[in-house]
Amino acid sequence: MNLIATPSPHCGNSQRRIISCRFAAPLLIVLALLFQPAPAACGEKEPVAKKTAEGLLTTTEEMIENLILQIDNQNAHTPERIELADISNPTPFSESIPSIRPLNGPISSEFGMRVHPIRRTTLFHAGVDISVSSGTKVLATGDGVVSFAGWEGGYGQKVTITHGYGFRTTYAHLSKAIVRAGQRIHRGDIIALSGNTGMSTGPHLHYEVMKNGVHVNPVAYFDGSPEKMMTDKNDPEKTDNNS
Structure with missing residues (x-):
C-alpha cells in the first residue's frame, strides 16, 4: 500500500508534505526500535563490553573460554x-x-x-x-x-x-x-x-x-x-x- 500517493489534485505542495510526514514518522520510529541494541531497548543493563572497568568479560568468546577453564580446573581435582x-x-x-x-x-x-x-x-x-x-x-x-x-x-x-x-x-x-x-x-x-x-x-x-x-x-x-x-x-x- 502506498502511504503518500493519493492526495487530491487540488492539494498544494504543503499539504502533500504534511501527509507524507504523518505516515513516514511511525515507520521511522519502528525502524529505530528494530535496530536499537536490545539491552537498551528493553531497559536492561549496559552490554558487558562497556563495563570492563568493573572487571567484567568483554566478549562472548572470553566468557566461553572462562567457562572451559573452570571446567578444566574442576576436573583436575576430581578423583x-x-x-x-x-x-x-x-x-x-x-x-x-x-x-x-x-x-x-x-x-x-x-x-x-x-x-x-x-x-x-x-x-x-x-x-x-x-x-x-x-x-x-x-x-x-x-x-x-x-x-x-x-x-x-x-x-x-x-x-x-x-x-x-x-x-x-x-x-x-x-x-x-x-x-x-x-x-x-x-x-x-x-x-x-x-x-x-x-x-x-x-x-x-x-x-x-x-x-x-x-x-x-x-x-x-x-x-x-x-x-x-x-x-x-x-x-x-x-x-x-x-x-
Missing part, C-alpha cells in the same frame, strides 16, 4: 575411580602379590593400634608409614589395575591398585599420582611421587595392604613372615587410616 570388586586374576599369583617395598626408607609408624599424631587418641593404624622426602618415586608392589587415583579426605592424594587374588594396595599422602584409573601396571612401575598431602604431619608414604577385604600388616611382605599378616589387631572398629 578417578573404577569400581572393581576384583580383577579376574590375569597374571600369576607370584606377580600379583604385593611382595616388594613401595620405596626405601625407615618405618616411622607401624601397623596396629597407636596414638594418632593429630587426633591424640588411640586408633588402629591400617598400614605403615615410611619416612621419605617429598617427591620420592613410589613403586607398584605387584601387578594389577589402578582402581582409584585422586584426592580422598585425610589420605590426601592417593592411588589404589587392585591386584587380583584378593589383594589390594593403597599409597597415600602423595604429592602427585602418575597413573590413571583403569591403567594396568606391573610390579616396579613408578605410580606416584611421595608427599605430605591430607592429614599428615610431615613428608612420608602411608602404605596399606588388604587381603580379601581385611587390612593386613604390609611388613609381612617385606621380610617374608606371612604369619604376621593376620593378628588380633587387624581391622578393629576404629581406624585412623589417614597418616
Whole structure:
C-alpha cells in the first residue's frame, strides 16, 4: 500500500508534505526500535563490553573460554575411580602379590593400634608409614589395575591398585599420582611421587595392604613372615587410616 500517493489534485505542495510526514514518522520510529541494541531497548543493563572497568568479560568468546577453564580446573581435582570388586586374576599369583617395598626408607609408624599424631587418641593404624622426602618415586608392589587415583579426605592424594587374588594396595599422602584409573601396571612401575598431602604431619608414604577385604600388616611382605599378616589387631572398629 502506498502511504503518500493519493492526495487530491487540488492539494498544494504543503499539504502533500504534511501527509507524507504523518505516515513516514511511525515507520521511522519502528525502524529505530528494530535496530536499537536490545539491552537498551528493553531497559536492561549496559552490554558487558562497556563495563570492563568493573572487571567484567568483554566478549562472548572470553566468557566461553572462562567457562572451559573452570571446567578444566574442576576436573583436575576430581578423583578417578573404577569400581572393581576384583580383577579376574590375569597374571600369576607370584606377580600379583604385593611382595616388594613401595620405596626405601625407615618405618616411622607401624601397623596396629597407636596414638594418632593429630587426633591424640588411640586408633588402629591400617598400614605403615615410611619416612621419605617429598617427591620420592613410589613403586607398584605387584601387578594389577589402578582402581582409584585422586584426592580422598585425610589420605590426601592417593592411588589404589587392585591386584587380583584378593589383594589390594593403597599409597597415600602423595604429592602427585602418575597413573590413571583403569591403567594396568606391573610390579616396579613408578605410580606416584611421595608427599605430605591430607592429614599428615610431615613428608612420608602411608602404605596399606588388604587381603580379601581385611587390612593386613604390609611388613609381612617385606621380610617374608606371612604369619604376621593376620593378628588380633587387624581391622578393629576404629581406624585412623589417614597418616
